[in-house]
Every structure is written in structure tokens, then in C-alpha cells.
């Protein structure tokens with residue numbers, strides 16, 4: 124008897140692909156190598172001009188918001204601001220694909236998406252101003268707090284979407300991350316959970332080229348970040364992140380898919396951070412100005428304006444109107460941040476627990492006594 | 501005790517359809533300690549969910565579930581395997597209420613089998629209570645009796661705040677008639693398990709039976725030891741602890757986790773601050789050594805036993 128003779132009688136272990144067959148054909152999950160683009164293509168014609176003008180208006184307002192917030196950091200009125208200048212197309216599209224019942228899970232850079240969702244523009248800045256952690260009501264606005272620890276909000280989005288489905292409610296959660304965040308374990312755990320649970324969640328990775336100073340090539344060796352989806356069993360999509368219409372299109376499709384029981388999607392938007400990481404960062408130490416200038420040519424705002432004008436969707440009057448709205452918002456921001464916020468030191472002890480512990484009560488009394496002594500002195 | 505925990509989960513799940521369990525192997529297997537035995541059969545795989553193997557993912561997902569109105573109960577398989585979820589725990593579970601000015605509470609219970617004495621190999625016997633207790637925003641409770649296993653777990657699940665529920669592994673097999681009708685006490689109260697007037701042993705969780713045994717043995721020396729079971733490390737029952745210490749005048753804190761920077765240090769400091777003039781001796785600690793948890797064949801040297809406790813009590817007697 125040869126070794127070969129044994130073959131047919133040896134049972135194939137059930138965990139081998141031979142026995143169970145491949146679980147999913149990866150081909151349909153793979154992203155196209157060419158990012159989806161709409162601006163400058165014939166496809167633009169099929170979009171509702173109202174949607175296009177809305178996206179444009181939001182881009183203009185978003186850009187002005189970024190500029191004003193950055194200026195406020197220079198004046199010391201805002202502790203820090205991670206600007207999304209150059210990435211407004213992603214921010215704006217994220218806000219416009221969400222329905223009222225959906226949930227947004229933003230990172231620290233996504234103030235614009237939060238504002239676009241309807242959160243008060245000043246309330247969205249309390250974290251970065253340093254006056255309060257989350258200035259808005261997450262439940263009322265269906266917007267999670269701006270998240271600072273990288274990628275940790277991603278599993279929350281999965282859990283929330285999963286819970287909503289268990290409760291029979293049609294809710295999609297959109298989690299926003301940066302390219303660096305895709306290296307964190309939480310990102311991978313979230314993707315895996317989402318796919319296994321078939322949770323209605325969409326992950327939007329804004330690949331802006333850098334994680335603070337580290338370029339993407341040192342962050343990931345994958346063909347694209349969107350490719351990472353395939354290993355978890357969900358589709359990955361690649362989109363031109365400076366083309367607001369394309370990001371809107373790809374995200375809306377992924378949201379619909381999730382809403383209709385199709386499960387999660389990972390979207391990688393190729394974009395660029397034109398400003399430094401935050402106002403505290405010196406971007407000249409890790410990138411050449413030629414690179415920045417090259418991306419300026421692909422600025423989401425100018426792209427949009429050029430192509431919408433060419434398509435006859437935008438005219439001077441609309442541009443002026445959007446600019447006016449943006450200036451009004453900037454003026455409100457300046458006025459609000461000029462005044463010192465009123466803060467209650469004793470609020471420190473609130474909301475640690477539903478009921479303060481005896482220890483917290485004691486400490487609150489101590490601070491109250493200190494404040495009283497100060498006031499008396 | 502394992503059955504009491506199982507009963508508590510079942511009764512909470514019956515009482516509140518929002519209670520959902522998730523963790524590794526909690527489904528068909530019923531958990532490696534069988535605490536979730538039969539719950540998938542009764543409540544379905546959605547309410548007792550076998551998750552992928554990823555602790556941060558489990559706890560992070562539970563956070564999202566809690567944000568949408570569910571009451572997740574997470575099982576961490578073993579103490580040392582809860583560490584991958586530490587970031588979710590510290591940065592989100594503990595802080596969400598505070599970060600959102602009270603708008604978003606996370607009623608999550610994280611059940612963690614903890615401690616040694618069962619011959620577990622490396623990474624299966626850690627006592628991590630000090631990490632959790634020093635994280636504001638978490639409640640930290642640990643039952644030592646069958647009734648408390650039931651009552652405290654139900655109270656934890658019903659709590660609107662996150663609770664780290666530490667299950668003393670070596671007491672899983674302890675037996676007693678379960679009295680489920682006992683009123684569910686709010687979290688945060690210590691209970692005197694044994695009155696006494698020579699000294700008080702302040703302890704919790706797996707060390708409670710050891711202390712009771714020590715108190716029994718101490719009778720031979722003519723010492724009448726009180727034994728106080730904390731049950732809750734956060735909130736800490738300063739009032740009861742101070743009351744007992746003042747009446748007895750001597751105290752020893754006993755726990756099996758390491759002493760340096762541990763719960764015992766905190767208690768000794770609090771007791772000294774509050775009861776200095778009532779103390780006839782310094783507050784002593786009997787704890788595990790400040791070492792990584794030892795191999796099982798050596799663990800009995802590490803765990804505080806009756807003799808070590810009695811030695812400490814003997815030291816308290818030198819000034820009266």
C-alpha cells in the first residue's frame with residue numbers, strides 16, 4: 124500500500140476549504156483601483172442640481188469654518204484645532220448622506236461633519252476650546268462625541284448599529300477615521316465584528332496622506348486601505364475624496380446597502396490635509412511644499428466650483444450667497460469666542476456617576492469651601 | 501456561587517428584555533465557567549451572543565449597544581485577558597457619562613473572573629481590581645458569598661453606571677442555599693460578617709473565607725476578630741469601615757492582589773485619616789507579594805493564608 128492509497132479514505136478535515144468551499148468569493152468585494160470620480164465626467168449630468176448646489180454651499184461654509192477656527196487658535200481663543208481644510212468634500216458628504224435617524228461617530232478632525240449634521244457650530248467646538256468635553260447632546264443629535272483615542276469609536280458604531288437592528292429600527296451608523304487610525308487594533312476588531320454581525324455600519328477612512336508626520340507608505344503596505352475590507356468579508360470602495368459628489372455617491376450607496384440589510388462597507392476617500400495636523404504642528408518638517416501645492420490644484424472647493432459652473436449649475440449669485448452665509452457664520456464664531464465662557468468649577472463633580480460617591484461629595488465640599496474662601500478674600 | 505450568578509443573569513434577562521450578554525464562548529458552551537449556561541437556549545443567540553475573539557471589540561461593541569438603549573453584560577474570559585479592552589474601558593466606558601455631561605450613560609456590566617488559588621497557569625489568576633478602582637466612572641464590586649453573587653450581580657446590571665463585576669474564581673464552587681428573596685441592596689455597602697472586639701480584618705472577595713477561617717483560629721489565641729466584607733471597592737463604604745475600626749481600634753486589610761499601590765494601601769490611608777485617634781496600632785496589610793502572579797505550584801506561598809493573617813494580628817498587640 125502506498126501513501127497515495129490512503130488518500131480517498133482519509134476524511135477531509137471540515138475546516139479545510141476543500142470541505143466547506145470558499146466562504147465568499149473575494150472578487151466582488153475588492154475595490155476598483157481607480158477611485159470613483161464624478162466631477163469632470165458625464166455622470167455629473169444625472170445629479171439633482173439642488174444636491175450639487177447644497178454640497179457646494181456646504182463646502183464654502185466648511186472652508187470658512189476651518190479658517191476661522193484656525194485663526195481662533197492663533198488668538199488663543201481655541202486650545203487646538205485639527206483643521207479639515209482640503210478634506211471638506213469628505214466632511215460635507217458624510218453629513219449629507221445621514222438621515223435623521225442615523226448615527227455619526229466622528230473623530231477629532233470631523234467637526235465639520237458634526238456641524239453639517241445640524242449640531243450647533245459653537246457647541247461642536249467646546250472640546251477643542253477646552254471648556255467642556257462634548258458641547259452637544261449626543262442623543263438628541265444622534266452624533267457621538269468627537270473621539271480622540273484613534274479608532275476607538277469604530278466598535279461603538281458597530282454596537283450601536285447592531286443594537287438598533289435588534290430593536291427593529293432602521294438606523295445606519297457612520298464611523299469616520301483617518302488613515303493612521305486604520306493601523307489600530309480597534310479598527311480591525313470593529314471591521315471584523317461588523318462583518319460577522321452583518322451590522323448596518325459604514326466606515327469612512329479619510330486618507331489624507333499623513334498620520335501627523337508619518338506618510339501612508341510607513342503606515343500600511345496594503346494596495347489600498349479599502350483593500351483591508353476584503354479580509355473581513357465586506358466590500359471596500361475607493362473614492363476621490365476631493366470630489367464631493369463622488370464621496371456623496373459612494374457613501375450614499377454604502378448607507379443604502381447597510382440600510383437594506385447588505386451589511387457593512389469600508390470606504391477609503393483619497394484626500395489631502397492642506398493645513399498642518401493641528402495648529403501646533405510644523406508640517407514643513409515632514410513634507411515638501413511642492414506636494415502641498417500639487418494638491419492645492421485639486422482643492423475640493425475649486426474643483427466643485429469649476430465643474431458646477433461648467434455644467435451651468437452654479438452662477439455668481441449663488442457663489443456670493445454661499446460666501447455671505449460663510450462670513451455670517453465666521454462672524455458669529457468670532458463674537459462667541461471673544462467672550463470668556465462661564466464655567467462652574469463644581470460641575471467637575473457632576474456626571475461622574477449617576478449618584479456621586481461619598482468620596483466625590485467630600486471632594487466637592489472641599490472645593491466649594493476653597494471657592495468660598497477665595498470669594499471672601 | 502456559579503449557579504447563583506447564572507440565576508442572577510437569567511432573572512435579569514427575564515425581567516428586562518434590554519439585557520444582552522456578549523462574550524467569548526458564552527453561547528452553546530455557557531462560558532468556560534458555565535456562568536451563562538442555558539441562557540442562549542432560553543433567550544436566543546442574539547441576547548447571549550458568542551462574539552469573535554477580541555476583547556476591545558467586545559467591550560467597544562457593548563458601548564455602542566448601550567448607547568442605543570440596551571443593557572449589555574460582557575463576560576471577559578479571564579482577568580488577564582481583559583487587558584486588551586483596557587482602552588475602551590478607561591477612555592470610554594468610564595468616561596462617557598462625564599464626557600457628555602450626563603446625556604449618555606453606559607449601563608454596562610463587565611464580569612471578570614479574577615484571582616488565583618485554582619491552579620491556573622500564567623495569565624489566569626490576576627487580581628486587577630486596583631486598575632479598575634483607580635479609574636473614576638467605574639463601580640467595582642466583588643461578591644464573596646452566594647447570596648451576594650446573586651444580589652450584587654442583579655444590582656450591577658440594574659445600575660445605570662458601568663460596573664466592573666469581579667467574580668472570585670476560587671469561590672465559584674462554594675456552596676450555600678441561595679436566598680434570592682433577600683432585598684437587593686444598592687451597591688456600595690460593606691457588611692460585617694463577624695463581630696469581634698480585638699481587631700477587624702477588612703477584606704473582600706476571595707479572601708473573605710480565609711479571613712473567617714483566621715478569625716476562627718484566632719480564638720485559640722484569645723483574640724476575638726471582627727471580619728468586614730467590603731463587597732464594593734467603588735463606591736467605598738468609608739462610613740461603615742470607620743465605624744467598625746473606631747469601635748475595635750485595630751485593623752488589618754487582607755487581599756490577595758499585590759500590596760504596593762493596592763487597595764489595602766488606599767484603605768490604610770483612609771482609615772488612618774479618619775480614625776487616627778481611635779487606633780491602638782497602625783493599620784497593617786496582608787497582601788500578595790509584589791510579583792507577577794506565580795506559577796500554580798508556588799501560588800500558595802503568594803496568597804495570604806491564615807498564618808500570615810494571624811502573624812499580622814499578633815503584631816497589632818504590642819501597644820495597649
Ligand SMILES: Cc1ncc(C[n+]2csc(CCOP(=O)(O)OP(=O)(O)O)c2C)c(N)n1
Nearest residue numbers: 232271272273301302303304331333334335
Ligand atoms: C490611540 C491613540 N494613539 C495616538 C494618538 C495621538 N494622535 C493623535 S492624531 C494622530 C495621527 C492620526 O492620523 P490619522 O488617523 O491619519 O488621522 P488624521 O489626523 O490625519 O485625520 C495621532 C498619532 C491618539 N489620538 N490615539
